[in-house]
Amino acid sequence: DTAVSQTPKYLVTQMGNDKSIKCEQNLGHDTMYWYKQDSKKFLKIMFSYNNKELIINETVPNRFSPKSPDKAHLNLHINSLELGDSAVYFCASRSGTSGGGALSTDTQYFGPGTRLTVL
Amino acid sequence: AQSVTQLGSHVSVSEGALVLLRCNYSSSVPPYLFWYVQYPNQGLQLLLKYTSAATLVKGINGFEAEFKKSETSFHLTKPSAHMSDAAEYFCAVTGRNQGGKLIFGQGTELSVKP
Numbered sequence: 001d002t003a004v005s006q007t008p009k010y011l012v013t014q015m016g017n018d019k020s021i022k023c024e025q026n027l028g029h030d031t032m033y034w035y036k037q038d039s040k041k042f043l044k045i046m047f048s049y050n051n052k053e054l055i056i057n058e059t060v061p062n063r064f065s066p067k068s069p070d071k072a073h074l075n076l077h078i079n080s081l082e083l084g085d086s087a088v089y090f091c092a093s094r095s096g097t098s099g100g101g102a103l104s105t106d107t108q109y110f111g112p113g114t115r116l117t118v119l
Numbered sequence: 120a121q122s123v124t125q126l127g128s129h130v131s132v133s134e135g136a137l138v139l140l141r142c143n144y145s146s147s148v149p150p151y152l153f154w155y156v157q158y159p160n161q162g163l164q165l166l167l168k169y170t171s172a173a174t175l176v177k178g179i180n181g182f183e184a185e186f187k188k189s190e191t192s193f194h195l196t197k198p199s200a201h202m203s204d205a206a207e208y209f210c211a212v213t214g215r216n217q218g219g220k221l222i223f224g225q226g227t228e229l230s231v232k233p
Contacts, residue, residue, distance in 0.1 A: 041225070
């Protein structure tokens, strides 16, 4: 009964292709995130959505576009993939049920990650 | 602005020995601090967090951390290491009205020798 799930787990593709990574959470959380972990294991936030609304957008290339069809899903679409996009991408969601508001102190629950390799 | 520095990218201890992983933070607002653990090929799992209540925080798996404002530190300790503690550990900071945006340190890999 996975709380935060991501598909696919591994993604190998050629430079220039377009790909998507999907994330779903069944925790009833309002807020979801995408993080990127590079080859040196450094983690950096990319985006955050609260109830389908974009609230955090770090300095990420326009080729990356998050989409939230509903509050349980946050997908990441990447256009024109480059070698430097190779990384592990983690989805996370933050506790705080709808109507109660999410607090900065609430725990973020992470998915298992998607390892993207661009050849 | 906020940042986190973890001293030591790799720490090695013997089984049964004290574990000490260091984390120093910088924050222009009152910080909320977190320690996460990442086992190989897995996502991150919360060990513990400081949310401006008690300065000594106890977490899962016998870990604890102490918030020291004067030293801007939030070091993670465990009295006796187990082989199963071998993993990557991340310290992270956020603050009020940050949208939960976590700023991570560079991580510390913990090895446990038999």
